[in-house]
Amino acid sequence: MDFDIRKVRTAHGPRKLHAERAEYFRLVKAGYNNKEASTLVGVNERTGREWRNGRWDPQRLRPPAARTTPPPDRVRTGRVPVPRGRVPVPAGAAARYLSERERIHIADRLREKASIRSIAAELSRSPSTVSREIRRNRTLGTRVQWHYRPFAAQARAEARRHRPKPRKISQNPELREAVQAGLDERWSPEQICHALRRQFPHRPEMHVVHETVYQALYVQGRGALRRELVGALRTGRARRRPHRQANCRQPRFTDTMVMISDRPAEADDRAVPGHWEGDLIIGKDHKSAIGTLVERSTRYVMLLHLPTDHTAASVRDALTETAHKLPPHLKRSLTWDQGAEMAAHRTFTLATDIPVYFCNPGSPWQRGSNENTNGLLRQYFPKGTDLSLHTREHLDTVAAQLNGRPRKTLDWETPAERLHKLLAA
Numbered sequence: 001m002d003f004d005i006r007k008v009r010t011a012h013g014p015r016k017l018h019a020e021r022a023e024y025f026r027l028v029k030a031g032y033n034n035k036e037a038s039t040l041v042g043v044n045e046r047t048g049r050e051w052r053n054g055r056w057d058p059q060r061l062r063p064p065a066a067r068t069t070p071p072p073d074r075v076r077t078g079r080v081p082v083p084r085g086r087v088p089v090p091a092g093a094a095a096r097y098l099s100e101r102e103r104i105h106i107a108d109r110l111r112e113k114a115s116i117r118s119i120a121a122e123l124s125r126s127p128s129t130v131s132r133e134i135r136r137n138r139t140l141g142t143r144v145q146w147h148y149r150p151f152a153a154q155a156r157a158e159a160r161r162h163r164p165k166p167r168k169i170s171q172n173p174e175l176r177e178a179v180q181a182g183l184d185e186r187w188s189p190e191q192i193c194h195a196l197r198r199q200f201p202h203r204p205e206m207h208v209v210h211e212t213v214y215q216a217l218y219v220q221g222r223g224a225l226r227r228e229l230v231g232a233l234r235t236g237r238a239r240r241r242p243h244r245q246a247n248c249r250q251p252r253f254t255d256t257m258v259m260i261s262d263r264p265a266e267a268d269d270r271a272v273p274g275h276w277e278g279d280l281i282i283g284k285d286h287k288s289a290i291g292t293l294v295e296r297s298t299r300y301v302m303l304l305h306l307p308t309d310h311t312a313a314s315v316r317d318a319l320t321e322t323a324h325k326l327p328p329h330l331k332r333s334l335t336w337d338q339g340a341e342m343a344a345h346r347t348f349t350l351a352t353d354i355p356v357y358f359c360n361p362g363s364p365w366q367r368g369s370n371e372n373t374n375g376l377l378r379q380y381f382p383k384g385t386d387l388s389l390h391t392r393e394h395l396d397t398v399a400a401q402l403n404g405r406p407r408k409t410l411d412w413e414t415p416a417e418r419l420h421k422l423l424a425a
Contacts, residue, residue, distance in 0.1 A: 017043065024048055053149055097157065098125075098133055103150035106130060110148050168208055169216045175206055179213055188234065189213035214240070252338045252358075255346035260335060260366055263357045267333055273297040273422050274332035277370035278319070280310055280341055281377060283387035289341075290387050290395065291318055292377065294370045295330070298418040299410065301373055301402045303395040307388055312343035323352040327423065333357060335367055376402060 020041045027037035038048035098106075102123050109119045116134075120127040137153035138146045169176050175196075182192035189210035200206040217233070218240045251257070267275035275296045280289040291304025304318040323331060335357045336342050345356040359366040380398045381387055403416040410418050 017047075021051055024051055028052065053151065097161070098129070100150065100154045103133070103137075103153050106133065107148050107150040107153075110134070167216060168205075168212060172205060175208065178206070179208075179216070183233075186234075253343050253345065255343075257338070257345075257358045258355065260357045260359050263333060263335065267296060267335075270297045272332070273419075274330040275335070276333065277335045277367040279337060279367065279370050279374060280306075280315070280339065281374050281381060281387070282310075283381070284384050288386050288388040290377075290381060290390070291315060292370060292374055293319075293322065293334075294373045295415075295419070296369055298415050298422065299369060299373070299407055300415040300419045301399050303377075303399045305392045305395055310341055312341055315341040316344040316348045319348055320351045323348075323354055335359065335370075337364070337367065373402070 020043055023041045024037050024043070027040055028034070032040070034048045034052055035045055038045045041048075102125075105123060106119055109122070116131050117127045120130045123130070133153070134148055137156045138148045139152055140146050169179060178196060178199075179192055182195065187195070192213060193208055193210045196206050196208065263275075266272040273295060276293050277296060278291065278293045280291055282289050289306050289310035291306060291310075293302040293304065294300070302322055304315070304322060306314055306318055308314065319334075331352065331354050333355050336345070337359050338361060342356065342358070345358075348354070349356055364371050377398070381390070400416075403419075404414050406412045406414055
């Protein structure tokens with residue numbers, strides 16, 4: 001050993017035990033226990049135990065033939081680890097579960113009093129993932145204290161992840177017979193489950209959810225119920241058919257939609273006028289609506305009068321009538337969401353020569369100007385009111401007021417002024 005063993009083994013302040021720590025690991029790998037190794041290198045047993053349980057060799061639990069000895073990337077002084085050239089631990093984009101290496105990183109950073117969000121950022125994980133990991137796998141101590149030990153956390157996670165687990169119906173013959181009796185009576189799984197709860201209110205072992213019954217029927221090779229009972233289901237299917245598969249999504253309309261990703265690039269930077277965004281604001285009980293159009297470059301607003309209904313034909317006719325009022329250089333494109341009111345988009349394009357582009361599902365930010373304008377219009381047309389009561393003249397008045405407001409995004413010009421400049425140019 002190229003260092004002197006300390007005679008007094010009390011705390012020595014910020015002294016770094018580089019050599020002692022390296023020699024301790026060498027002795028442990030040679031077969032010494034913690035007490036013997038700590039005595040030989042001149043440190044307290046608790047210090048050695050912290051070295052051993054903290055971050056030292058990520059491959060400690062592997063067979064000896066598969067072990068490698070990476071250089072230690074951090075050293076410890078007392079109870080506070082001191083980083084030395086630390087590199088963030090790669091999370092692995094395809095890893096669903098936290099790895100042992102990530103848990104070691106979490107333990108080290110917790111000793112450094114790092115925040116949950118900073119740890120999550122270093123691991124490229126969600127903060128909720130790190131918070132949930134600490135809450136589930138921490139080790140409770142005395143006086144309502146807890147410690148996060150990475151190897152113990154890894155063992156708990158692996159024990160909890162054992163699959164397949166025994167199913168409730170297959171383990172309880174009485175429950176299995178009750179479910180089968182319900183299926184024989186042509187009851188649905190949901191009806192069976194609620195009937196069991198009413199029949200056995202104080203016996204939790206007889207309570208299941210309907211998904212448990214479906215899995216007992218459909219899971220190939222592990223079905224706890226008779227396979228012929230699948231015919232008792234009202235659907236008559238012997239296999240489960242998944243819903244909402246992205247690669248099997250049915251077309252929204254009969255005519256092929258052109259998505260917003262195919263919209264000209266000139267519409268994205270708002271440099272060229274004539275690209276519009278549209279939507280409907282819905283009234284009470286979804287029985288009335290008003291159509292809204294916003295020009296992306298000038299934020300100019302036009303309102304569609306829909307006095308009777310907002311079907312695809314009515315919206316198409318209102319859009320066509322409004323588009324004929326525009327000059328040719330202001331009729332470049334229209335962006336809409338995938339609402340059913342745009343089912344006649346093809347005939348609108350043929351009548352006006354304006355291509356229609358559709359946003360992705362659940363992506364209102366792709367029509368940001370229109371969404372913002374709809375929020376402003378709710379001051380005039382509150383939610384839960386009958387919008388069919390408003391006349392064409394009133395809609396024109398509201399649109400004129402919005403187009404006469406100074407807008408910060410237009411350098412405090414009004415949409416009407418900005419549109420007038422474009423028309424004059």
